[in-house]
Amino acid sequence: MNRILSYILLPLSLLFSSCAGPASGLESFNIEIYSPEYAQGFSILGAEGMESTILRVINPWQGAEDVTFDVFIARDGEKAPKGFRGEVIDGDAERVVCMSSTYIAMLDAISEVERVVGASGLGFVTNRYVCENGDKVKEVGYDANINFEVMVAQQTDLVLLYGVNGASMIEGKLRELGIPFVYVGEYMEEDPLGKSEWLVAIAELVGKRDKGVEVFSEIPRKYEQIKDEVSLFGLPKPKVMINTPYGENWFMAFTSSYMARLIADAGGDYVYKKNDSNRSLPIDMEEAALLIDEADVWINVDGVSTLNELKGRFPRFADAPCVKKGEIYKSDLKRAPGGGNDFWESGVIYPDKVLSDMAKIFYPREMEDVEFTYYRKLE
Numbered sequence: 001m002n003r004i005l006s007y008i009l010l011p012l013s014l015l016f017s018s019c020a021g022p023a024s025g026l027e028s029f030n031i032e033i034y035s036p037e038y039a040q041g042f043s044i045l046g047a048e049g050m051e052s053t054i055l056r057v058i059n060p061w062q063g064a065e066d067v068t069f070d071v072f073i074a075r076d077g078e079k080a081p082k083g084f085r086g087e088v089i090d091g092d093a094e095r096v097v098c099m100s101s102t103y104i105a106m107l108d109a110i111s112e113v114e115r116v117v118g119a120s121g122l123g124f125v126t127n128r129y130v131c132e133n134g135d136k137v138k139e140v141g142y143d144a145n146i147n148f149e150v151m152v153a154q155q156t157d158l159v160l161l162y163g164v165n166g167a168s169m170i171e172g173k174l175r176e177l178g179i180p181f182v183y184v185g186e187y188m189e190e191d192p193l194g195k196s197e198w199l200v201a202i203a204e205l206v207g208k209r210d211k212g213v214e215v216f217s218e219i220p221r222k223y224e225q226i227k228d229e230v231s232l233f234g235l236p237k238p239k240v241m242i243n244t245p246y247g248e249n250w251f252m253a254f255t256s257s258y259m260a261r262l263i264a265d266a267g268g269d270y271v272y273k274k275n276d277s278n279r280s281l282p283i284d285m286e287e288a289a290l291l292i293d294e295a296d297v298w299i300n301v302d303g304v305s306t307l308n309e310l311k312g313r314f315p316r317f318a319d320a321p322c323v324k325k326g327e328i329y330k331s332d333l334k335r336a337p338g339g340g341n342d343f344w345e346s347g348v349i350y351p352d353k354v355l356s357d358m359a360k361i362f363y364p365r366e367m368e369d370v371e372f373t374y375y376r377k378l379e
Helices: 002-016 101-109 128-132 148-153 171-177 192-205 209-231 258-265 285-294 307-313 351-362
Strands: 031-034 042-046 053-058 068-074 087-090 096-098 116-119 158-161 181-183 239-242 250-252 281-283 297-299 328-330
Touching: 031 209, 042 192, 053 181, 053 192, 068 181, 068 192, 096 101, 101 116, 101 192, 116 128, 148 171, 158 192, 192 209, 192 258, 192 351, 209 258, 209 351, 239 258, 239 285, 250 285, 258 351, 281 285, 297 351
Parallel strands: 068 087, 096 116, 096 158, 158 181, 239 297, 297 328
Antiparallel strands: 031 042, 042 053, 053 068, 250 281
């Protein structure tokens, strides 16, 4: 509450201090316009007497240490401060290219999805506006096959992109073309609410910070309400297994990961407690079989669509108690024709809805009136 009050009162302080004149150096941008409560990877800075802001992104990819990326959003004809070496957006971004469908969902959450003019992997996008407006939203390609001509033709104001183990390979070409870009590091956040809070950063880039704060403020409230409700059930926590093999490996999330936190907050007991690192680790099939035998519920299965298909592909697990009872769930209730999954699109923005789904999975009787948003039971 104190953070929200500070946010509301801050514009007044900036207004009354405007007589001091515009800032001249980078050091003048020392006012925290927005300091996230859950996210670790961004902040929004301002300066006395200026309408412009700096979105500061911190360590936006895996393995990043002390990496800071700044983007200056120029407003009211103001210029970037002396010494600024980041990206500059001339006014609020009106025409945006999204290199991840999650960014589309963030813009949609603040009712600004119509600013999207390009995306990577359009066939995997589930957003209704994007799917229905192929004449306005163009495919820009992916990886080493980016169509920069489309970006230019779409008069792109801003590209929202990500790095995996380092800076994006398209960064240099974007600079050459003079197209501003910013790294979005929501996938680095392990707190479900931290991922969601990045929608405020996106809102800042398009001049809708107020709307971003308003939308986000409801999500933690709903999330905590569900978490508190589950805690009052007073029932034994079901043991929860996750995932299926990827190639020869079965990756298991670490105990403080995004997925493990969701399971715990929904009242589940994540079965794999050996991994206390900061990344998913592989286990062999023998260990996976032991964990499945122990589990009451198995979620996030991949590569299968029905219970019989699961048994046929993994016959060694067919006699596990959770398989016999049919307590197997997949988060693909809403998919795009090309295979895209809304769980990884809007589900990142609405962890409260994901938590509600998980609570229904773990406590079906107590949550019988809840409708699934992302998950479904394999039949």
